[in-house]
Amino acid sequence: MSTVQYRTIAFNGKFFGAAPTGVHRVAEQLIAATDALIAKQTGSGVDYALVVRNRIAVPPYRNILCVRENPLARRMHRIAWEQCYLPMARRKDFILNLCNLGPLLHRDSATMIHDAQVYSAPDSYSPGFRLWYKFLFFFIGRRHRIIFTVSEFSKGELVRYGIASAEKITVIHNGCDHVLLVQPDARPLAALNLESKRYVLALANTQKHKNIAVLLNAFSGPELRDVALVLFGAATKADFEVLGHVVPPNVRFAGRVSDPELAGLMSHAGALAFPSLTEGFGLPPLEAMALGCPVLAAPLGALPEVCGDAALYADPFDPQAWSLKIRTVLDDEALREALIAEGRRHAAAFTWERAARELLEAVNAANR
Structure with missing residues (x-):
C-alpha cells in the first residue's frame, strides 16, 4: 500500500450509540476489519482514529x-456534531464516513453511500428524510474525494440520479x-413453537x-397454510395492519432479535425469503x-x-410464484441440499x- 499524505485517517463514529441498522452493521464490521489489517501494514506513517461522541x-x-469529543461539544445535536464539530476537530485529517452521510465542510473525505433509495423508492421514506438526504448527497457527491458504495447496481443508481460521477465511485462489496x-441461539424456535426446516424467515x-406484502399474500393461500412465516425486526402485526395488510394466522413475529438469536433462526429455517423491489x-x-x-x-x-446463482428467484409481484418456490425448497430435498452447498x-x-483492504487501497490511492 502507498504512503498517504495525511497523518491521520479518522473514522466518523457518529453512528455508535444510535439504534442499530444494517448500514451501522456494515460500518462496524469495516472498522473492525481495518483494525485487524493495520497491524499488517509496515512503514505507512499513518495513524488511525475513531472519533465518537x-x-x-x-x-x-x-x-x-x-x-x-471535546466536552464543549457534548450538548450538540448529532447533525451539528457531524457537520460542524467533526470537520473542525479533524480539519488536518482525512475523514472516512461509512454511514451515507458526512461533513459537507470537509473536502478531504470519503463517504460510503449505500444506495439511492430516497430517489428510487421515495414512498419508503418521509418527505423530510428524503429532502435532507438528497440535499446532503448532492454536495457530498461533488465535494468529497471518494464515494464508496456497496454494489455495481448502487454505483449505477448514484450515477443515474446525478449524485456522483462514475469515475469518483468505488464499489466495495460487504x-x-x-x-x-456467532454461536447460534435456538431458543426463539421454542418460544415461537417452530419446527426446524419447516418455516420461512423474512x-x-x-x-x-x-x-x-407479497409474502403475506403468499402465506394466506392454501399451499403454505401448514408453513410458518417468521418475521424478525421492529415492525409488529399492528404496524402491518394499520397500513391495510391482512396478516394471516401462520405469520409469527419474532421482534428484534440478538445476533445469536438471528443466527439460530437462520440456521434452522427452511428458507430466507427476500422479496425486495430494490436493494443497494x-x-x-x-x-x-x-x-x-x-x-x-x-x-x-x-x-x-450479490446472490448470483446461489439463490432461487421469484417474481416480486406474484404471490403464487413465491408459494411455488417456497413449497419446492421445503419439499425437494435434493434441490435444498444443492442450494445450501x-x-x-x-x-x-x-x-x-x-x-477493508479495498477500502484502504482506495483511500491511499486517492491521497498519493
Whole structure:
C-alpha cells in the first residue's frame, strides 16, 4: 500500500450509540476489519482514529485510537456534531464516513453511500428524510474525494440520479463472515413453537420497497397454510395492519432479535425469503447462505449481483410464484441440499478483510 499524505485517517463514529441498522452493521464490521489489517501494514506513517461522541461505548480496537469529543461539544445535536464539530476537530485529517452521510465542510473525505433509495423508492421514506438526504448527497457527491458504495447496481443508481460521477465511485462489496463467529441461539424456535426446516424467515419491515406484502399474500393461500412465516425486526402485526395488510394466522413475529438469536433462526429455517423491489446490497441473504439456509429472492436491485446463482428467484409481484418456490425448497430435498452447498461456497467469497483492504487501497490511492 502507498504512503498517504495525511497523518491521520479518522473514522466518523457518529453512528455508535444510535439504534442499530444494517448500514451501522456494515460500518462496524469495516472498522473492525481495518483494525485487524493495520497491524499488517509496515512503514505507512499513518495513524488511525475513531472519533465518537462523549460517553459512547465502542469496541476495544487494538490499532485504532478512540478519540472522544471535546466536552464543549457534548450538548450538540448529532447533525451539528457531524457537520460542524467533526470537520473542525479533524480539519488536518482525512475523514472516512461509512454511514451515507458526512461533513459537507470537509473536502478531504470519503463517504460510503449505500444506495439511492430516497430517489428510487421515495414512498419508503418521509418527505423530510428524503429532502435532507438528497440535499446532503448532492454536495457530498461533488465535494468529497471518494464515494464508496456497496454494489455495481448502487454505483449505477448514484450515477443515474446525478449524485456522483462514475469515475469518483468505488464499489466495495460487504462481507458476511461475521455470522460464522456467532454461536447460534435456538431458543426463539421454542418460544415461537417452530419446527426446524419447516418455516420461512423474512424481515419485519413495512417499507414499501421491502415488499413483505407479497409474502403475506403468499402465506394466506392454501399451499403454505401448514408453513410458518417468521418475521424478525421492529415492525409488529399492528404496524402491518394499520397500513391495510391482512396478516394471516401462520405469520409469527419474532421482534428484534440478538445476533445469536438471528443466527439460530437462520440456521434452522427452511428458507430466507427476500422479496425486495430494490436493494443497494442485501446482506441478510448472504448471512443466511453462510449459515446453510436456502435463499429465495426477487431478481431486482443488487440482489442478482450479490446472490448470483446461489439463490432461487421469484417474481416480486406474484404471490403464487413465491408459494411455488417456497413449497419446492421445503419439499425437494435434493434441490435444498444443492442450494445450501452453493450458498456456502458463494458466501465464502464475501469477507470483511477483503472489503477493508479495498477500502484502504482506495483511500491511499486517492491521497498519493
